[in-house]
Amino acid sequence: MLIASVSDLHTDFPENRTLIPRLAAEIYRRGARVIVLAGDVSHRDERIDRALRAFGELGARVVYVPGNHDLWFKVENAPERPDLDTWHRYHQGLRVLAERAGAHYLPSGPLRIGDVALVGSCGWYDYSFVLDPIRAALDPGDFGRKRLQGWMWSDARFIAFRDEQRALMADTDVARRMECELTAQIREVDADDAIRHVVAVTHHQAFSASVRRTGTLPWEFFNAFMGSEALGRAILTSPKMRVAIYGHTHTVGEQHVSGIRVFGTPLGYPRERVGLSPEEIIQTRIGWIDTVRFGAPSTCS
Numbered sequence: 001m002l003i004a005s006v007s008d009l010h011t012d013f014p015e016n017r018t019l020i021p022r023l024a025a026e027i028y029r030r031g032a033r034v035i036v037l038a039g040d041v042s043h044r045d046e047r048i049d050r051a052l053r054a055f056g057e058l059g060a061r062v063v064y065v066p067g068n069h070d071l072w073f074k075v076e077n078a079p080e081r082p083d084l085d086t087w088h089r090y091h092q093g094l095r096v097l098a099e100r101a102g103a104h105y106l107p108s109g110p111l112r113i114g115d116v117a118l119v120g121s122c123g124w125y126d127y128s129f130v131l132d133p134i135r136a137a138l139d140p141g142d143f144g145r146k147r148l149q150g151w152m153w154s155d156a157r158f159i160a161f162r163d164e165q166r167a168l169m170a171d172t173d174v175a176r177r178m179e180c181e182l183t184a185q186i187r188e189v190d191a192d193d194a195i196r197h198v199v200a201v202t203h204h205q206a207f208s209a210s211v212r213r214t215g216t217l218p219w220e221f222f223n224a225f226m227g228s229e230a231l232g233r234a235i236l237t238s239p240k241m242r243v244a245i246y247g248h249t250h251t252v253g254e255q256h257v258s259g260i261r262v263f264g265t266p267l268g269y270p271r272e273r274v275g276l277s278p279e280e281i282i283q284t285r286i287g288w289i290d291t292v293r294f295g296a297p298s299t300c301s
């Protein structure tokens with residue numbers, strides 16, 4: 001079985017919207033049965049719906065994990081609106097949208113196809129990817145505020161995860177809850193004897209090896225918001241884990257971590273692809289997993 005993966009489609013850019021039929025056609029031409037969307041389609045529901053349907057129309061099973069952009073509220077300052085809770089959008093709003101479009105909403109539960117299971121979570125960030133010298137040089141409160149000098153991580157304005165008392169949650173607590181939800185899915189498929197291979201999909205990054213480094217600000221400040229090391233530790237607990245797909249970063253990459261293939265193939269912003277022809281984009285921005293290559297079953301149990 002062939003699984004295709006794309007991420008960070010950012011369909012708010014017309015240039016990206018025009019590429020979607022071409023990406024879908026290539027995935028269909030190669031014969032993928034499953035297409036994974038690893039988050040950041042759009043902050044507008046109608047565009048998420050359109051993208052999910054565009055990939056599903058050609059017959060592949062669409063599997064969707066939302067990214068932070070997809071979770072954004074379209075308001076000026078979501079944290080100041082007690083009626084808005086990003087958990088509600090994550091667990092219900094986007095699930096309903098995805099299922100109406102015929103897609104499998106992966107945060108709601110694993111998808112099993114034969115002896116392969118896909119598990120997934122948006123994941124979140126806990127600042128664990130910040131380099132020690134950068135952490136030492138900055139005020140710890142800068143990360144929670146998501147602001148440094150004139151720079152801002154836009155989740156500060158459009159995300160509002162709330163706890164049971166409707167209080168805003170710290171990013172570290174959001175990350176822990178996302179990790180717990182992913183761990184529950186992993187335990188479920190690990191306990192299923194019919195499943196021999198697991199593929200994890202997270203929007204945020206789970207391994208330091210896939211975090212792009214410059215050693216300079218503001219880049220290394222923004223790496224605080226790339227993901228969490230604990231997400232990776234959760235993924236590594238499964239003896240059946242074969243591949244981990246990520247989005248969020250707009251850098252195409254592939255790494256190997258503890259025997260697991262880890263990769264991201266983001267479309268990203270048009271300005272990040274200057275000089276690439278549409279053909280080169282199609283060739284480099286789709287990830288492929290051939291489950292035949294997973295080989296013999298793991299002897300671990």
Ligand SMILES: [Fe+2]
Binds near residue numbers: 040069247248249
């Ligand atoms: Fe993202």
